[in-house]
Amino acid sequence: MKLVVVAGTPGSGKTSVLLHTIQALKRRDNKPAVVKVDCLWTDDDKRFGRLDVPIRVGLARDMCPDHFTIYNTEPMLQWAEEEGANVLLNETAGLCLRCAPYPDSCLAVCVIDVTTGPNTPLKVGPLLTTADIVVMTKGDIVSQAEREVFRERVLEVNPDCMVVEANGLSGKGAIELAELIEDSVEAGKDMELRYNPPLAICTLCSGEKRVERKYHMGVLRHLDGFMEYKGE
Amino acid sequence: MSNAIKLTIIGGVNKDGTKELVDRVEINPGDILGIVGPTGSGKSTLIDDIEQLAQGDTPTGRRILINDEEPDTKMRVDPRLKLIAQLSQNMHFLADMSVSEFLQMHARSRGKDPQLMHKVIELANILTGEPIHEDDHLTVLSGGQSRSLMTADIAVISDSPIVLIDEIENAGIKKQEALNLLAGEGKIVVVVTHDPVLALMASRRIVIKNGGMNDIITTSTEEKNVGDRVSEVDNWMMDLREIIRRGEIVEGVV
Numbered sequence: 001m002k003l004v005v006v007a008g009t010p011g012s013g014k015t016s017v018l019l020h021t022i023q024a025l026k027r028r029d030n031k032p033a034v035v036k037v038d039c040l041w042t043d044d045d046k047r048f049g050r051l052d053v054p055i056r057v058g059l060a061r062d063m064c065p066d067h068f069t070i071y072n073t074e075p076m077l078q079w080a081e082e083e084g085a086n087v088l089l090n091e092t093a094g095l096c097l098r099c100a101p102y103p104d105s106c107l108a109v110c111v112i113d114v115t116t117g118p119n120t121p122l123k124v125g126p127l128l129t130t131a132d133i134v135v136m137t138k139g140d141i142v143s144q145a146e147r148e149v150f151r152e153r154v155l156e157v158n159p160d161c162m163v164v165e166a167n168g169l170s171g172k173g174a175i176e177l178a179e180l181i182e183d184s185v186e187a188g189k190d191m192e193l194r195y196n197p198p199l200a201i202c203t204l205c206s207g208e209k210r211v212e213r214k215y216h217m218g219v220l221r222h223l224d225g226f227m228e229y230k231g232e
Numbered sequence: 233m234s235n236a237i238k239l240t241i242i243g244g245v246n247k248d249g250t251k252e253l254v255d256r257v258e259i260n261p262g263d264i265l266g267i268v269g270p271t272g273s274g275k276s277t278l279i280d281d282i283e284q285l286a287q288g289d290t291p292t293g294r295r296i297l298i299n300d301e302e303p304d305t306k307m308r309v310d311p312r313l314k315l316i317a318q319l320s321q322n323m324h325f326l327a328d329m330s331v332s333e334f335l336q337m338h339a340r341s342r343g344k345d346p347q348l349m350h351k352v353i354e355l356a357n358i359l360t361g362e363p364i365h366e367d368d369h370l371t372v373l374s375g376g377q378s379r380s381l382m383t384a385d386i387a388v389i390s391d392s393p394i395v396l397i398d399e400i401e402n403a404g405i406k407k408q409e410a411l412n413l414l415a416g417e418g419k420i421v422v423v424v425t426h427d428p429v430l431a432l433m434a435s436r437r438i439v440i441k442n443g444g445m446n447d448i449i450t451t452s453t454e455e456k457n458v459g460d461r462v463s464e465v466d467n468w469m470m471d472l473r474e475i476i477r478r479g480e481i482v483e484g485v486v
Contacts, residue, residue: 115326116326117326117327117328118327118329118337119328119329140280140320141326142325142326143319143320143325143378143382144283144317144318144319144320144390145334145338145382145385145389145390146325146326146327146334148338148341148342148390149327149334149337149338149341151341152337152340152341153337170280170290170291171290171291172280172284172290174289175289176289
């Protein structure tokens with residue numbers, strides 16, 4: 001079973017690119033299954049459903065969506081196996097850009113929107129820097145020069161990645177992505193994350209609503225960068 | 233990169249999925265090829281197929297050959313190896329930086345000397361009435377300025393053997409000068425246009441209908457003569473435009 005983790009900034013076109021890629025994969029006799037992870041709501045299962053592939057939705061709700069994805073990776077792979085799939089496409093809703101939901105033996109795909117400007121690749125962090133493939137979308141809206149500058153910026157922060165220019169409307173790039181998925185590694189047994197998750201669970205994560213400093217515990221960082229541990 | 237190359241378009245299907253009537257177009261170094269057809273007929277799609285070096289992997293199913301061979305994947309993705317420079321209709325900049333910063337970064341992405349930016353700006357200012365300055369912010373450039381800048385960028389930085397141009401006439405720039413600049417020596421130029429001046433500058437033009445290449449017309453001597461006359465009229469219009477721009481009166485001007 002191949003595991004493809006598709007992450008990216010909101011609105012970058014992850015789902016649209018995936019829809020075309022699934023069609024390309026199917027035409028090449030693969031059996032893809034999709035798990036879509038979102039935070040609160042999604043109707044993407046309907047969009048994927050039209051392609052006649054096994055689809056599941058996971059809503060992270062009040063759990064960090066990346067954490068939710070990692071926590072559920074094993075059952076997702078199991079489910080895909082039972083569905084007779086040979087590729088599991090896992091679209092995540094990672095939002096904070098602080099960590100990256102990519103295990104070591106997966107194909108890590110980061111989708112990023114060219115219209116957000118050439119400084120964006122520098123801001124995205126491990127989601128981009130630890131990806132195997134960076135998919136640039138919406139390139140049809142800007143000039144060739146701007147696309148090339150954007151690509152250069154992507155390679156500045158992730159020199160080893162493959163850059164694929166894709167278009168969620170026309171389907172450009174989908175065949176290329178499908179080929180790269182076919183060439184990717186099989187998901188391993190004892191997978192590890194490529195990047196360490198944030199320092200610790202904070203008091204907000206466990207439900208604290210009060211803002212005043214005295215109520216917060218754990219590993220905390222001050223405005224000036226100083227770090228302390230407060231608690232038992 | 234000025235090594236002469238040959239470009240071949242192998243036909244695919246039109247919007248209805250039926251085979252295109254023109255199934256092979258060969259374009260040699262130095263050729264200017266026009267693409268004509270009604271709005272929405274699929275002219276830009278043909279340009280895009282060429283830009284992507286499509287290999288049956290776009291909705292049209294067309295294939296593009298370079299020197300009679302299928303180009304390798306690296307050529308398709310790495311701008312340093314890129315054979316194609318494209319001047320698209322989308323010319324508004326979204327990059328939040330200055331003209332000089334952007335041009336230097338673009339030169340670097342193409343493996344060229346960042347100092348070429350001076351030359352780009354100088355050339356751009358020949359094509360447009362409103363001068364562009366190095367420190368200007370990209371996002372405030374007018375349509376004409378943006379096009380001029382990108383035309384000059386293609387002539388200097390993206391100096392590729394194949395140049396694709398999409399409807400340059402809407403740009404408010406000196407289009408004949410721009411086309412001559414882009415054509416350079418031994419380059420292939422493919423130009424989408426409704427403009428008789430540009431269409432008749434081409435040696436052949438592909439007629440697009442319903443997403444397919446329907447016909448290919450070779451510009452006859454008589455058409456070339458018409459083209460020359462249209463050029464004269466066009467130059468006259470340009471001169472008048474300049475006179476009006478300067479706030480002068482056109483009475484008695486011939």
